Amino acid sequence: xxVVSQHPSxxxxxxxxxxxxxxxSLDFQxxxxxxxxxxxxxxxxLMATSNEGSKATYEQGVEKDKFLINHASLTLSTLTVTxxxxxxxxxxxxxxxxxxxxxTQYFGPGTRLLVL
Amino acid sequence: xxxxxxLDSHVSVSEGTPVLLRCxxxxxxxxxxxxxxxxxxxxxxxxxxxxxxxTLVKGINGFExxxxxxxxxxxxxxxSAHMSDAAEYFCVVxxxxxxxxxxxxxxxxxxxx
Numbered sequence: 001x002x003v004v005s006q007h008p009s010x011x012x013x014x015x016x017x018x019x020x021x022x023x024x025s026l027d028f029q030x031x032x033x034x035x036x037x038x039x040x041x042x043x044x045x046l047m048a049t050s051n052e053g054s055k056a057t058y059e060q061g062v063e064k065d066k067f068l069i070n071h072a073s074l075t076l077s078t079l080t081v082t083x084x085x086x087x088x089x090x091x092x093x094x095x096x097x098x099x100x101x102x103x104t105q106y107f108g109p110g111t112r113l114l115v116l
Numbered sequence: 117x118x119x120x121x122x123l124d125s126h127v128s129v130s131e132g133t134p135v136l137l138r139c140x141x142x143x144x145x146x147x148x149x150x151x152x153x154x155x156x157x158x159x160x161x162x163x164x165x166x167x168x169x170x171t172l173v174k175g176i177n178g179f180e181x182x183x184x185x186x187x188x189x190x191x192x193x194x195x196s197a198h199m200s201d202a203a204e205y206f207c208v209v210x211x212x213x214x215x216x217x218x219x220x221x222x223x224x225x226x227x228x229x
Contacts, residue, residue, distance in 0.1 A: 107160040
């Protein structure tokens with residue numbers, strides 16, 4: 001149980017385009033989902049916390065207009081990188097916390113974004 | 117402020133020998149503590165978690181960790197390393213009353229044949 005999927009697993013796009021990444025909890029309802037960014041050989045950096053039906057809470061230094069987050073249902077959250085630039089290239093990982101459960105987060109497999 | 121420190125960025129062990137990955141935390145109250153493993157280009161897998169129950173926590177794949185409040189430590193151990201254990205390991209603290217995670221900087225475990 002507690003499986004989280006992400007789609008796509010890998011995406012290459014041109015500079016200036018927008019990219020949408022989906023995060024789904026497959027076998028549980030997720031009240032809260034989290035979006036992280038991971039640079040090569042570094043730890044995870046929390047970008048934003050997404051609660052179903054409400055606006056996401058962004059961490060300091062993360063541009064909310066650039067990284068649009070939508071959490072329309074208890075099993076789906078999306079991250080859209082708008083007007084992507086090469087510096088947005090990174091590994092993006094989502095996680096989900098069960099609606100009825102402890103604070104444990106279950107992580108998706110990640111999405112590798114490369115902006116040319 | 118809450119924080120977590122992983123004392124070693126790299127650890128190398130021979131296959132079949134014990135593994136020790138060190139983690140210290142700072143927290144005003146008893147936090148929840150987790151260890152996750154990440155294989156290359158993969159997401160994170162939960163190894164084990166401490167949530168104020170038993171201080172010795174057993175996880176998957178033979179790993180365990182002991183919560184020591186007096187030392188503010190939560191070190192990860194395994195009696196005998198396997199080649200498949202080679203990966204990046206993250207110690208995580210989640211402060212009481214929040215669901216946010218604070219990640220350590222990670223320890224890369226290398227297992228030598």
